[in-house]
Amino acid sequence: MITKRVPSETIGRLFRYFRSLSCLLREGEEIVSSKTLAEVCHIKPATVRKDLSYFGEFGTRGVGYDAASLVNKIKKIIKLDKQINVALVGIGNIGRALLKHSAFELEGFKIVMAFDNNPSKIGDTVGNVIIEDAANIRERIESSGIHLVILAVPDYATSKVAKVLQLAGAKSILSFSPCGLSMPADIQVTCIDLSVEMARLVYNSCVDYREKV
Amino acid sequence: MITKRVPSETIGRLFRYFRSLSCLLREGEEIVSSKTLAEVCHIKPATVRKDLSYFGEFGTRGVGYDAASLVNKIKKIIKLDKQINVALVGIGNIGRALLKHSAFELEGFKIVMAFDNNPSKIGDTVGNVIIEDAANIRERIESSGIHLVILAVPDYATSKVAKVLQLAGAKSILSFSPCGLSMPADIQVTCIDLSVEMARLVYNSCVDYREKV
DNA sequence: CCTACATTGTGATTGTGTTCACATTCACAT
DNA sequence: ATGTGAATGTGAACACAATCACAATGTAGG
Ligand SMILES: NC(=O)c1ccc[n+]([C@@H]2O[C@H](COP(=O)([O-])OP(=O)(O)OC[C@H]3O[C@@H](n4cnc5c(N)ncnc54)[C@H](O)[C@@H]3O)[C@@H](O)[C@H]2O)c1
Ligand SMILES: NC(=O)c1ccc[n+]([C@@H]2O[C@H](COP(=O)([O-])OP(=O)(O)OC[C@H]3O[C@@H](n4cnc5c(N)ncnc54)[C@H](O)[C@@H]3O)[C@@H](O)[C@H]2O)c1
Numbered sequence: 001m002i003t004k005r006v007p008s009e010t011i012g013r014l015f016r017y018f019r020s021l022s023c024l025l026r027e028g029e030e031i032v033s034s035k036t037l038a039e040v041c042h043i044k045p046a047t048v049r050k051d052l053s054y055f056g057e058f059g060t061r062g063v064g065y066d067a068a069s070l071v072n073k074i075k076k077i078i079k080l081d082k083q084i085n086v087a088l089v090g091i092g093n094i095g096r097a098l099l100k101h102s103a104f105e106l107e108g109f110k111i112v113m114a115f116d117n118n119p120s121k122i123g124d125t126v127g128n129v130i131i132e133d134a135a136n137i138r139e140r141i142e143s144s145g146i147h148l149v150i151l152a153v154p155d156y157a158t159s160k161v162a163k164v165l166q167l168a169g170a171k172s173i174l175s176f177s178p179c180g181l182s183m184p185a186d187i188q189v190t191c192i193d194l195s196v197e198m199a200r201l202v203y204n205s206c207v208d209y210r211e212k213v
Numbered sequence: 214m215i216t217k218r219v220p221s222e223t224i225g226r227l228f229r230y231f232r233s234l235s236c237l238l239r240e241g242e243e244i245v246s247s248k249t250l251a252e253v254c255h256i257k258p259a260t261v262r263k264d265l266s267y268f269g270e271f272g273t274r275g276v277g278y279d280a281a282s283l284v285n286k287i288k289k290i291i292k293l294d295k296q297i298n299v300a301l302v303g304i305g306n307i308g309r310a311l312l313k314h315s316a317f318e319l320e321g322f323k324i325v326m327a328f329d330n331n332p333s334k335i336g337d338t339v340g341n342v343i344i345e346d347a348a349n350i351r352e353r354i355e356s357s358g359i360h361l362v363i364l365a366v367p368d369y370a371t372s373k374v375a376k377v378l379q380l381a382g383a384k385s386i387l388s389f390s391p392c393g394l395s396m397p398a399d400i401q402v403t404c405i406d407l408s409v410e411m412a413r414l415v416y417n418s419c420v421d422y423r424e425k426v
Numbered sequence: 427c428c429t430a431c432a433t434t435g436t437g438a439t440t441g442t443g444t445t446c447a448c449a450t451t452c453a454c455a456t
Numbered sequence: 457a458t459g460t461g462a463a464t465g466t467g468a469a470c471a472c473a474a475t476c477a478c479a480a481t482g483t484a485g486g
Contacts, residue, residue: 005442007442007443007444008413008417008442008443009443009444010443011412011413011416011417012409012410012412012413014412015408015409015412015413016391016392016406016409019391019408033462033463033464034463034464035463042392042393042395044444044445044446045463046444046445046446046447046466047443047444047445049463049464049465049466050443050444050445050465050466052464052465053464053465053466057464057465058464059463059464059465060451060452060453060463060464061450061451061452061453061462061463061464061465062451062452062453062454062461062462062463062464063452063453063462063463063464064462064463064464065464078412078415078416079415079416079419080412080415084411084415086411093309093310093311093313093314094310096306096310097306097307097309097310098306098407100306101306103368104407104408107408109408109411147415147418148411148414148415148418155316171418172414172415172417172418173414174407174410174411174414178229178232179255180255182255187418188414188417188418190410190413190414192405192407192410193229194311194387194405195228195232195317195320195322196225196228196229197225197387197403197405198297198299198322198361198387199224199225199227199228199291199293200221200224200225200228200403201361201385201386201387201401201403202291202292202293202297202360202361202385203224203291203292204221204224204385204401205360205361205384205385205400205401206292218472220472220473220474221472221473222473222474223473246432246433246434247433247434248433256474257474257475257476258433259474259475259476259477260473260474260475262433262434262435262436263435263436263473263474263475265434265435266434266435266436270434270435271434272433272434272435272482273433273434273481273482273483274432274433274434274435274480274481274482274483275431275432275433275434275481275482275483275484276432276433276434276482276483277432277433277434278434
């Protein structure tokens with residue numbers, strides 16, 4: 001039960017277990033083994049067991065894990081037992097796509113606020129959310145129970161908006177701009193940089209090709 | 214010059230160096246040190262030097278790196294000295310956002326084909342690209358010099374389309390669906406799973422909070 | 427030509443995450 | 457109640473990546 005140091009990759013995998021288990025449950029599975037879960041997630045059984053072992057003993061030796069109870073345990077661990085409230089800043093190409101993505105809600109994330117600074121967008125409804133004036137970000141986020149802010153503003157605006165979020169007491173930020181955010185250590189930041197991922201893919205496909213020739 | 218084993222993170226960072234150097238060049242810098250480059254990228258100087266050292270000796274001791282020539286060397290290394298041709302499958306929320314993102318071209322990636330299977334979308338132009346019938350994916354990709362395919366189709370269609378891409382000889386795939394792709398080892402696959410990233414952020418912000426209390 | 431200085435390039439070290447392999451434990455049949 | 461089979465839980469080994477710390481090597485100035 002005592003919290004050792006948990007690899008950060010483990011948390012990501014726990015979420016994937018959660019997703020896969022929900023799916024297996026829907027298909028009527030009641031008991032799952034680390035082997036089954038590993039196959040579904042394309043990883044090794046030992047990884048599944050070790051990941052879970054950081055948080056306790058959830059299985060029955062010789063049998064496996066009770067899918068229904070495991071999924072609840074995992075939800076608790078990764079704090080997804082309550083709905084996660086998300087705020088979105090920047091309703092452009094990416095922001096709009098996110099607002100229309102209904103699957104987030106099934107996974108426990110709900111975009112409850114959206115902001116933009118373009119007057120012609122403020123007041124519009126996208127998905128089920130009304131776009132608010134970015135000028136109000138601070139007071140709106142400060143007061144409400146927002147767990148996570150998604151940043152989808154243009155590169156040049158990113159660090160300026162990030163500073164406002166900091167003042168508003170945001171706890172974690174997911175940004176789509178090629179990073180450059182320097183935030184205090186108590187604010188979690190993740191940047192999704194598609195170009196970096198593409199560059200890696202291109203390089204790897206060239207190199208692997210070479211190795212075979 | 215001999216290729217040792219290069220960490221996969223190194224390639225991603227090389228791309229970021231490439232991006233930062235281009236920017237520094239535009240600002241008139243001619244010489245950059247590992248220290249400067251590290252500061253811009255928010256990493257440590259030793260990391261910069263080690264990353265570069267996998268591929269040769271590009272700097273001058275006591276001085277630093279010539280920005281212009283380094284950026285060209287890096288481009289060669291990560292195969293971004295020629296334009297990378299990208300095909301996009303699935304022109305929904307995400308696909309549309311990608312097509313409108315003009316910055317890709319500045320970084321060396323060009324979306325040259327787009328596919329969808331929805332008859333009402335086929336023939337439309339988004340960005341500068343005409344949406345083609347997904348039925349033609351195989352022949353179209355087979356013949357042209359596509360380096361990378363981006364998959365932005367609904368979850369249920371993902372593995373079906375992936376199989377077609379395999380037959381078409383695609384070398385690497387970037388998918389936005391929560392994975393589940395099992396491809397032969399010679400096809401590079403990366404999945405971007407926003408929910409996983411969000412889950413990690415939420416968990417970390419909760420745990421860090423606890424540690425401080 | 428030699429010295430002072432700055433910064434690179436890298437072997438050694440540390441840190442982190444994955445995988446192995448097996449002792450442990452449980453359900454069930456006999 | 458006891459043995460058998462099956463899958464867990466985990467310390468130890470391994471693999472990989474980040475960082476350190478310093479020798480190597482360049483420039484510039486006298
Ligand atoms: N679109 C893509 O496919 C794509 C791909 C990779 C990276 N990105 C990155 O994602 C980010 C967003 O991209 P996009 O294509 O959605 O941009 P976009 O220009 O379409 O949308 C940005 C939105 O932010 C709003 N905005 C600007 N300044 C603001 C401010 N200070 N406060 C609040 N809102 C503000 C604008 O009004 C606009 O609606 C960029 O950093 C971009 O580099 C986008
Ligand atoms: N939109 C988001 O913000 C978001 C966020 C996270 C993950 N995702 C994932 O990204 C993927 C795409 O999401 P989206 O919101 O863009 O979906 P979408 O439904 O808006 O678009 C999917 C497009 O693919 C087309 N399509 C369907 N089957 C096809 C086929 N066999 N061949 C070619 N085209 C086909 C559809 O006609 C549609 O245009 C999904 O897997 C989704 O889970 C999306």
